[in-house]
Amino acid sequence: MTEENHHSQENNAAAVPPPRFMIQSTQAAAAELETVVTEDQPEESSAVAASEQDVSVKPTSSSTSISTENIQLEVESSSTTTWHIPTVSEPQEEVSQAEQVKIPVEVELLEEINPQEIDVIPLPSNHEVDEVAPEALLEVVSEDTPIDEKIVSEEPRVALAEPTVEEIIEDVTATEPVEPPMPSAEIEVPKVEHLPAPRIIALMNQKGGVGKTTTAVNLGAALGRQGYRVLLLDLDPQAHLTLYLGIDPESLEASMYDLLADDDMSAEDIRQVVPNYHHLHVLPAEVNLAGVESELADKVVTGAAQSVLRTKVSTIADQYDFILLDCPPSLGLLTINALTLAREVIVPMQAHFLALQGLGKLLETIAMLRQGFNPNLLVAGIVLCMHEKQTILAGEVIGDLEAFLEQGKETNEPWSQATIFSPPIRRNIKLAESPSFGQSIFDYDASCNGAQDYLQLAKAVASHTLDYSKV
Missing domain, CATH: 3.40.50.300 (P-loop containing nucleotide triphosphate hydrolases)
Structure with a gap:
């Protein structure tokens, strides 16, 4: 390890805030940790870790000493550096599942995306929507996109002709009235003898x-x-x-x-x-x-x-x-x-x-x-x-x-x-x-x-x- 890299690692360690609990480590454990970081972590990851500003640590609630044998530093695909630290429980209880202490790392993902691999459909701005013809909008739709035949029809629309006055009069006269029928004057009323007294x-x-x-x-x-x-x-x-x-x-x-x-x-x-x-x-x-x-x-x-x-x-x-x-x-x-x-x-x-x-x-x-x-x-x-x-x-x-x-x-x-x-x-x-x-x-x-x-x-x-x- 060169002297310049050694100073870079020291600066990275100083940038990480110390956890709330105290870790008592030996010189051998520190040397082993330095070896793991140096051999397993590529130079690009070290550079990313050097630019890290926010570090979140999830501490445990007890124990004053911790073994650093299983401490590993991993860089996941989601650009988050994680330390897997086994939780130290009380002496009477068994060791629980390892807790994850995640250190988010900011990575500019847009630089890794190839713009040629994304199908971009250019759409008009808000003030140009009304001026775009329907044929132009249909061209941007993919061939695999199903189009409802009821909405888009190949047959041209035919404008309906307005009815003439004669047709309106004919429709009105053909419609039956809604009102009930009036009493017919042709009802035959029988003739009866009038009563002698009402x-x-x-x-x-x-x-x-x-x-x-x-x-x-x-x-x-x-x-x-x-x-x-x-x-x-x-x-x-x-x-x-x-x-x-x-x-x-x-x-x-x-x-x-x-x-x-x-x-x-x-x-x-x-x-x-x-x-x-x-x-x-x-x-x-x-x-x-x-x-x-x-x-x-x-x-x-x-x-x-x-x-x-x-x-x-x-x-x-x-x-x-x-x-x-x-x-x-x-x-x-x-x-x-x-x-x-x-x-x-x-x-x-x-x-x-x-x-x-x-x-x-x-x-x-x-x-x-x-x-x-x-x-x-x-x-x-x-x-x-x-x-x-x-x-x-x-x-x-x-x-x-x-x-x-x-x-x-x-x-x-x-x-x-x-x-x-x-x-x-x-x-x-x-x-x-x-x-x-x-x-x-x-x-x-x-x-x-x-x-x-x-x-x-x-x-x-x-x-x-x-x-x-x-x-």
Whole structure:
């Protein structure tokens, strides 16, 4: 070893910071280490080690003396110099796996890479992307690169010609309208004999959402198609019956509120002919009907407030065969006015347990009203709406209703002649859609189950007469 190399090795040893633990080595071990570095390490590695600045050493936690027999200096392919130093454990334990103390070495790898061995695809800069033609981009793709036939096609693109005005008109006229069909004027309405006295029927149930308004509109429309003259009364402040018939409550000059609150207003002043319906008229309502009870508060004591509707409607009642009253879902003054005017009560309900319990309270109210304002009031029957006959609950509720009505037949109760009308109104989405078009179910979809059920219900109601001599 020359003197210059010897000084280089001493400088390298001084550049490495000492570890945290103390190593007691003999002169023989130092000489052996110097021999290993000199014989095994090439000159290039020594030069690299001389330029090393960062040294990381992972020390052990114990032992004051270490044997340097197995110390080796290796240069791995990742340009990291590693000392493999066996870990010295406590005297009672066995020697554990050797720990690696790595000294990273900075090597300029780019100098070792041959640029000719790398396929470089020149790409345009960001401001030149839009100007590059698609054919130029395809040339830089390797032949082995799969190209989706759906994206790159050899066939040239053909520009679509804009349609002419004549073609657009032809397409529009060939398209069928989405709106439901309007009622046909060619429907033959049978001629029936007018009833000697109008049948005034109140559709009531203090439970909401059971189908009162739907039954009032479609039952009235079905009776009109059979040739009967029908008058509908909207007594619900929500004015759903008025909306169902396609009448805007806000556009009304006079409504049910004016009829009840104004002494000079008559039923003829607010009566309207319902368009696109057969033999159907209506006394419409609007939202302000909710305040009519406060207007009639002074007449409650005398009893005039409970019978004001009967007094006003009696002037036109003889012009109709059926008068149907859509009652609000409550037992307030409006409902009492309806029960005072009516001669029959039809209860729309669902075959549910809660509806069955509410029916008992409703019949009690009718019985109390018979003792005062309307002694001739009778319950004609029950209409099952949104019916699902396949359910066990529906069968049980119908069984309880039939047993209850059977017990009252031999009594003088208002429901002694009541029946469960057949058929029940099956649950049908068309019945929920038709109000948005202002049409009855017969004009909206005459072939659906709802239309067929209400048509048969109208025939059942018309044929079910009550014997008032037993009252």
